[in-house]
Amino acid sequence: MPASSRSELITFLAQGKPEELLGTPECEWVDFKSGGFGAPYDLRTPKGKFELSKDIAAFANSGGGLIVCGVTAKQRANELVEVATKLTPFQQSLIKIDQFKTTIDDLVRPLIKVSYHWFAHPASDDDLAGHYFVLDVEALPEADRWALVRKVLNDNDQFTEGWTVPIRHDDRTTTISADDAYRLMNDGLRSRTAPPWAAPAPTPPSDPVQARHDLEAHLGWDELPVLFWQSTPQNAPELINGLHSQDGIRGALLNQDAMRPHGGFNFSSDYKRPEPYRGGLLLADSRRAVAIAADGTVTAAVVATSEMLGWSMEQRFGETGRINVVTLSELMLEYFRLVDEKILPAVDGPWQHRIVAARFAQEPARVLAPGANPEFPLIGAVQQASADKWNQSWTAHGDPEQDAYEGLQRVYALFGLDASQNPYVEDKKLSTALLQAAFTR
Template sequence: MAADSMVQLVSFLTAQQPYEIVGTPESEWVDFKSVPPNGPYDLSTHKGKFELAKDVAAFANAGGGLIVCGFKAKKRPNELHEVVEKVTPFDKKVVNTDSYKDVLTEYVRPLLKVKFFWYDHPQGDPGAAGHYFVLEVPALPESERWALVTRGINDDGQFIKNSWTIPIRNGDTTAFLPPDEVYRLVNDGLRVRHGRAGSAVPAPAADRVKSREDLRAALGMEETPALFFQSVPDHPRGLVPGMYADGGLRDVLDKQDTLRDANAFNWASVYRRPEPREGGLLLADAPRRGLLVESDGAVTGAASATSEMLGWAMERYSDGGARRISVFVLTEITLEYFRLVDRHVLPLVDGSWTHRIVASDFTQSPGCVLAAGDDPAFPLRGAPQPATSDDWNHSWQALGDPERDAYEALRHIYALFGLDVPVNPFVDGDRVSTAKLLPKR
């Protein structure tokens, strides 16, 4: 027998009938992977990372599909496609789903809502034992195509910097968008843009001003200088599914995977649990910080720019009474925001997102100041510079990589103080370095 649809294939796996899948040909909706010792994709290599990103983007650019790991497929004489000839279930330990998510987040644009599933091989089978791993890739809406892989690869299996590619699933193989088509798409986009020159500029992702006001009120921070982080889907699609389900977003907020414990500079709370609020969630940990998740997935975070949070343990360095912000605290809480949102919220809504930072009341007397902190061993070093605006509001297209989005946020925050972000001791190139930050624990 053979599976003739995604639904039937998954039903065979769910019923622990993997042998019913033998004879299924690879096609525009399914790709089969056998499992070598390092897993279906060896993510310790550039080639393995590229192959995963390429396969996922290719399905997204077609009609969506399944990548089914644990079956050996082979093309036989006189057959057009590779066909499953053997079940090869395997141990779960060779696949780290978090690593798969990290690779897709870093190397595929836009962010895709890929789902991961494990299925068991029937017990008592003397011929095989283990599990099957399935990646379910959604089709990218026509209006949001194309998905691209942010790196190319050379014949030696190494990434090529400043290169990219657009793969497309074509039957049981992968094709790539040809240069002439890419050229046409770019020029079509430019013509559309130029054609709008005399008309109104399209509105950016909505600035959720009311969300900031609501969170500020919930935290009792109306008169407190605050740094806001916001993340909004460019094309909201209504209620986010599973907000309150087991393992859903409420559980993610309640049991956050932070670099340090909940008493450090992150968004977790020892004393508070996320509460339902108008179809979303509120995690209010006044007077330090808080998170508001709206029903459509939009997130607002607020951190106090006082000694309660951003100025933690800085009172003795606050010359003239100005509120001095700690470089270390600022960097850690910024990175923690994007570790939470980029990894756990952005994948819930397909398509592009906009991140935003808003520094509110930073010049309110006695004002906030920030020093460069130009040496990892002495992150307080440098002359403190005053904030230059009371309503600093800047946004950028979400990159989906926590370290890179944290860098973009800090780049905008540092400009508020007339500073250049490379002087931050925890920055490495165009990203915040977790490795540099962690030794300061």
């Protein structure tokens, strides 16, 4: 079946099912590039560099998306858009990721966050061999748009002075017209010279990448495998209401309504108190942490070791790096019970949730079994993390069980698994009732 979302497409590749991509139409969130005997972008030429930069900027300007290299797309006679029609995996040696990063950093302004992932074609296929290369482009926040490519091509496909603002429109990459660019610049000038009684523009949200780096450096976790949760308001205030109040955010951190307040896997503490941290709040110990920035951005993290995410698995099974599926599920639901119910209502407008796994593939790699049997969730065949850096996001639903399922789905995809195999998932939600019933067994 064709992929219907970014996370589903990644899941198909991680599970070794690239054939499921066939029939997927190109759209605002995915673009396919042929592989075969040549690299998808020839970065030895100005044209190749421009095409890469244009595609990256277009997705950043249009909500983010995936560039999937190693799949050919064509427009059939009875279809309006190009669809994936053929698998063309290629050799990894054709891609130099450093060249991709250098090209994008040089030609695209502002800097765009891009994640790079390799997926192997199934070894059981005697007809095809090679890999698929996926560029996962993060959307620029509305306050930071627009991304532009700072050079253009002349008639001889050589760089010349100029700039262009690419956007994604359905299955095509196009550019903002000169009239639209003129209007945007003038709108920006008018907002900068607005009268003093005019409403101020929304403050850009905190930098999620910097927030993660700051937190793991503060905790001394920058060489450990770590799982992060992040939640960012689109209309971020300079200071969230009630941040340091006992009746507000501080009180919510101090008095969390955890499913298992004593001895469970959550972000509450019996002996720690929220403390000031970079103008916001931090509640942390040696294995878990949750930080809330002044604008409401939430960054939480746990170590993916036997101290937390892999609790008791090394002792029981003798496997270093094995993740406890019960611990993962409980932490996932507890994070969203805290954030969706206590933090999101404090800032109006849409929020973005994010899951980031850092250093999961470094030796010894993290492994996970889906826990499909609810009677024995800690047993089963394990799958290894397929990438060392994993960064996935979605628009918040505001329902803890639904957002917890979305987060779990993204963690499972990293291991080539589907979240429906989790014993506590029901109707695309991570069920509080099923988890609580497991605690009594």
